[in-house]
Amino acid sequence: MDSRTLSDLAVPRHGWAQALVTVLGGLIAMGLVAALGLGAAGATGLPDGSFPRVLAATVVTAVGGSVDLSGDASGLAGAEGGLTVMPLSVTLTGALFIGWSFLRPLRHRAVAGAPELAGWAARIAALWLVALVCLAFTARHTFEISLGKGALDDLGDLFGFSPEIGFAADVPVTVLVGLLWLAGVLVLALLVSPGAPLPGRLLRFQTTVRPAAHAMLHLLLASVVIGGVIALAVAATRGRPAETFAVLLLGLPNLAWLALTIGLGATWDGRVEGSFGLPVPHVLDEVLRNEDVSALNLSTLAEHDGRVWWLPVADAVLLLAVAFVMAALSPARVRAWQHAVHLAVALALTVLMICLVGRISARLGLSVLGIGDLDTGLSGQVLLQPRLPTALGPALLWGLVAGFAGALPARRMRRRTG
Known part of the structure; x- marks a missing residue:
């Protein structure tokens, strides 16, 4: 028989090759x-x-990196702007794969x-x-843009300039935030997986942290799936499938998790101006396309489409379901009020995470001879920022109620099964 013991055979091999596959x-x-x-x-065009x-x-932006926009034309024309947005479909895909591969x-x-x-996490982090670094240095390019027809084009011909606009990733910020993103993914992978091993000193936290996580x-994945089904139904009935699939593949969680927080009672401040952004639901576009920053919540959305009142109903159903799952995974000694506290804290932290990763700030303006923000078809602005008190307060309340209500049927089920 092989001289290696059974315990040696049970030790997984997670070296540099496996880390390379993960990255x-x-x-x-x-x-x-x-x-x-x-x-x-x-x-592609x-x-x-x-x-x-x-x-x-x-x-780069999917892992929290920063991309700066700029432009120039011999001092006669220029462009400036910035982009802070996470395409969360890309983010979620990478997080799920890396987390699974890590575990x-x-x-x-x-x-x-x-x-x-x-040691296992350090090998992944090094690669x-x-x-x-490679992504950050690759994510840069300069385009020559058209001033359009009419007076602007005549100015370009007169002075002999052709404005250029470019983007470039901020390398230090991208590296720092990207490493923090990876650390968050690995930690969350350990927290959300019921069967993942923990150091002996942390085993006592399994009963409180893991079921809630x-x-x-x-909750997050279910809201994305429901949003995807709705988006596909809209694409099938209203056309424009290419634009719908662009939203699905780049920003589905952005919209699904925004709807989740609004259904809980959160308010976001937002504005859309110019030609920026992918297509969004019509009701969002109507609310956000104003001269001033608009409040985005159940009340303002309902003024344009009464169906948004189904959002709290959907949130209630989802929260009761995940509260039942949490109670079923927890030891029988955990009481209903403890389930309520656990879910309230977990939901508040989840909403805080959504508020942090769901923010959008994008602006691009073109100026010629000091005339700012000229309409060339490229200028515009998108803003979406949460009001944290309106998001975290209701989340705590929803978590308390749903956690207590979901624990009761789980306790009855345990009694029936002995």
Whole structure:
């Protein structure tokens, strides 16, 4: 018989090769989703073979990186702007793959030492750092833009200039935030997986943290699935399938999780101006396209479409379902009021995460001879920011009520099954 003991055989092998598969697999998955989304949005027709660089910039923003916009034309024309937005379909795809790949070598384990987990995470982080640097330096390009027809075009001919606009990833910010993003993904993977091993000192937190974290993962994924079904139904009945698939492949969680928080009672401040952005539901466009910043909540949306009152109903059903799942995964000794507290804290943290990753700030303005924000078809602005008190307060209340209500049928089920 082999001299190795059974315990040795049970130790997973998670070295550099497995770390490379994790990083490359995550990047390929994110790149594929981003490429399909950009293709559906028409980005494959960009000039100068710039599509790969736009693709790299999309992946950079998906992990929280920063992309700056700028332009120049010999001092006579210029463009300025910035972009802060996470295409959460790409983000979610990468997070799910990397989290799964991180946990896979650790399966069939009850306990894992802190040095082992830290070493495995460090190998992934080292390769991820190299990938971030390569992406950040790739995500830059300059385009020559048209001033349009009429007076602006005549000015360009008169002074002999052709404005250029470019984008470039901020390398230090991208590397720093990208590493923090990876750390968050790995930590959350350990938290949401009921069977993932933990260091012995952390096992006591399994009964309080893991069921709630697992329930929140179900809540987020369920809202995305429901949003996807609705989007496909709209595409099938109202046309414009390419634009709908662009939204699905780039920003479905952006819209689904925004709707989730609004259904809970949150208010967001937003504005859409000019030609920026992918198509959004008509009711959102109506509310946000105003001269001033608009409040986005159930009340303002209902003025344009009364069907938004179904959002709280959908949220209630989802929360009761995940509260039941949380209680079923928890030990029988956990009381109903404790389930309520656990779900309230978990839901508030989840809503806070949505508020942080769902913010949008994008602006691009073109000026010629000091005349700012000229209408060339490229200028515009998108703003979407949450009001945190209106988001976190209702989330705590919803979590308390749903956590208590969902725990009661779980306790009755336990009694019936002995």
